[in-house]
Amino acid sequence: MAAQKISAKPKLAVWKFSSCDGCQLSLLGCEDELLAVADRVEFAYFLEATRAQIKGPYDISLVEGSITTAEEEERIHKIRRQSKVLITIGACATAGGIQALKNFADVDEFIRTVYAHPEFIKTLQKSTAIADHVKVDMELRGCPIDKKQLLEVLGAYLIGRKPNLPDQSQCMECKLAGTVCVMVAKGQACLGPVTHAGCGNLCPSFDRGCYGCFGPKELPNTSALAARLGELGLDDKQRRDLFRTFNTAAAPFMKESLNYD
Amino acid sequence: MGKEGDRVQAAAASVAVIAASEGLDALLKLLQRGGYRTIGPKVRDGAVVLEDVSRADELPLGLIDDQQPGAYRLSQAKTPAYFDFTHGSQSWKRYLFPPKEKLWSAQKTNKGFEVQHDVDAPKYAFIGVRACELNAIAIQDKVFIEGDHVNTSYRERREKALIVALNCRRAGGTCFCASMNAGPKVERGYDLALTELTGKNGHSFLIEAGSEQGEKILAKLDARPATPADLKAAAKAVDQAAQSMGREMPKSARKILSKNLESAHWQDVAKRCLDCANCTLVCPTCFCNTTTDSTSLDGQNAERWRQWDSCFTLDFSYIHGGAIRREGSQRYRQWITHKLASWHEQFGVSGCVGCGRCITWCPVGIDITAEVRALAKGK
Known part of the structure; x- marks a missing residue:
């Protein structure tokens, strides 16, 4: 009976590529809800949580991290083949992450400068998103992801409905929550108007402009925002750097940062 | 006393x-x-x-x-x-x-489910x-x-x-x-x-x-x-x-908008507009809303929520096959023409009360009164 019950649970795998593990930890960080999740899915592969490794195929694969090595390039295809649903979690997996800063630089020079034995380092010239390599069924934004969004996706999958993950601006979260606009009321630099909602307006509610952790929203008008940031006193370098963080390789942010390079 | x-x-x-x-x-x-x-x-x-x-x-x-x-x-x-x-x-x-x-929320029971409306x-x-x-x-x-x-x-x-x-x-x-x-x-x-x-x-x-x-x-x-x-x-x-009013809306705003649905000026606004939805959310009359459903992980509870929505999102005009208003110019036009023109047809009054919130709280400072004037000039 017990065995039957377990096999009825969807098999969940959590995979790591080039990343800091923070997004995987968001799943462990669910704390109150973690038991409910464990009750409904089988953790078939989740090294941050358990040494147990159950062979594929997997019903859901959560993929963290970006592709920065040839080995990773191969491994993601294997995982795709074993996964019914593949969900990327976090800025690394969806946009290449902060490590995509190297996309703008001479990687060989970096390696020569940083490592005592550069000959041991084998890395690709660019850090790329998972979707650049395999078909991705759903993307969860953020650096790190928001645990409520993760639970929403898992909950929606388990019940067979569409998850509610709007592509709208961060501003909508601020206004719904009643957070005072830091850009209008204080003249602070804020990426909220071009950033994807989902974090629960974290920084503006602590009196800081949005850093764009969730990446570009749908059809972001980055050039209009950058022009306004210039009026607020940001110089070219500051504007470039603002668009060049966790989602630096997301096309609209990359394009805007290059305008101020 | x-x-x-x-x-x-x-x-x-x-x-x-x-x-x-x-x-x-x-x-x-x-x-x-x-x-x-x-x-x-x-x-x-x-x-x-x-x-x-x-x-x-x-x-x-x-x-x-x-x-x-x-x-x-x-x-x-x-x-x-x-x-x-x-x-x-x-x-x-x-x-x-x-x-x-x-x-409302619904709770699973042995017989089916019970709906609660608070x-x-x-x-x-x-x-x-x-x-x-x-x-x-x-x-x-x-x-x-x-x-x-x-x-x-x-x-x-x-x-x-x-x-x-x-x-x-x-x-x-x-x-x-x-x-x-x-x-x-x-x-x-x-x-x-x-x-x-x-x-x-x-x-x-x-x-x-x-x-x-x-x-x-x-x-x-x-x-x-x-x-x-x-x-x-x-x-x-x-x-x-x-x-001491800081601004003034042209008296013929309704007419100006109705006559300029194909104006080149919409492209000009679209270059500046962030599509962030702030104007609609601070507007005291904007009423658009959407409903979302949520379910608990154990599948025992379901809830339906209503929340503010905005005509500036793509989802807002999403119908079978995709969003109708894909261009920023179309979305800004939708908002301002509804607010100042078609609102009259729908509700018998203008949808604007002149509070100016949409001007102040627009991160890039787009001014509804200035846009109407620019349209009137055919810019």
Whole structure:
């Protein structure tokens, strides 16, 4: 009976590529809800949580991290083949992450400068998103992801409905929550108007402009925002750097940062 | 006590004068004793917001605001008054039509499921509702109560709410209620109306009753009858506000928009517009909303929520096959033409009350009045 019950649970795998593990930890960080999740899915592969490794195929694969090595390039295809649903979690997996800063630089020079034995380092010239390599069924934004969004996706999958993950601006979260606009009321630099909602307006509610952790929203008008940031006193370098963080390789942010390079 | 006679007289005249801080405190206490949750202006994070207020000293005494396209700052006024700031980004819409509201929840049972419908409708008393906002509430009443499809929770909150209105003594840099015939003097739709008086005769409020309930409350306040000088000072203060409007909407806005649906100017706005939806969310009349469903992980509970939506999102115009309004130019045009033109056809009034929030709280400072003027010039 017990065995039957377990096999009825969807098999969940959590995979790591080039990343800091923070997004995987968001799943462990669910704390109150973690038991409910464990009750409904089988953790078939989740090294941050358990040494147990159950062979594929997997019903859901959560993929963290970006592709920065040839080995990773191969491994993601294997995982795709074993996964019914593949969900990327976090800025690394969806946009290449902060490590995509190297996309703008001479990687060989970096390696020569940083490592005592550069000959041991084998890395690709660019850090790329998972979707650049395999078909991705759903993307969860953020650096790190928001645990409520993760639970929403898992909950929606388990019940067979569409998850509610709007592509709208961060501003909508601020206004719904009643957070005072830091850009209008204080003249602070804020990426909220071009950033994807989902974090629960974290920084503006602590009196800081949005850093764009969730990446570009749908059809972001980055050039209009950058022009306004210039009026607020940001110089070219500051504007470039603002668009060049966790989602630096997301096309609209990359394009805007290059305008101020 | 000589005051007793004054009180009766004041009630009969429905217009009286109360002392500034003691009078406001007494009014707040009276309302709270009557079971009202008193909501009023407070300062938080550099702006005036609308929150629970229990005493007069929580109000933003002595602060005024400087409002410009895309900019809002508070500063100290020369004359300390309670209500000389104009308004912040929030409107009373936040309370009557909350940003997020649970419509119902369902719980799995052995036989199927049980639906529970809870309405969150506290008894609100709104303190300091300006003329533009009274007009905005009247417009949302048309949308939510007077149409074929009644929003029952809005109606319940609205019917319970008590409104202490306020005549503005100064206008903000983005205000244009005078040109929308929506202020600055409050005309109707209030229980009590205040006009702040400062000057050689001290700090006080002219208080007028606008409903039977307002009369009853006024009768319980320690008030003296209003003198002709008080009335004159109050009228002068409102006049001052009318004269100091930061902006003006062209009178023929409706016609200008209807005639310029294919103007090249829409592309110009689209270059500046962020599609961030701030204008719609700070607008006190914008009523668009969406419903979302959520389920618990164990599948035992489901909930349906209503929340504010905006015509600036792609999802808003999503129908089978995709979003209709894919271009920023189309979305801005949809918003402004609805607000100023087709709203008339739909509800018999303009959807704009000239509060100027969409101008101030637009991160890039797009000015609805300037856009109408630019369209008129065929730019």
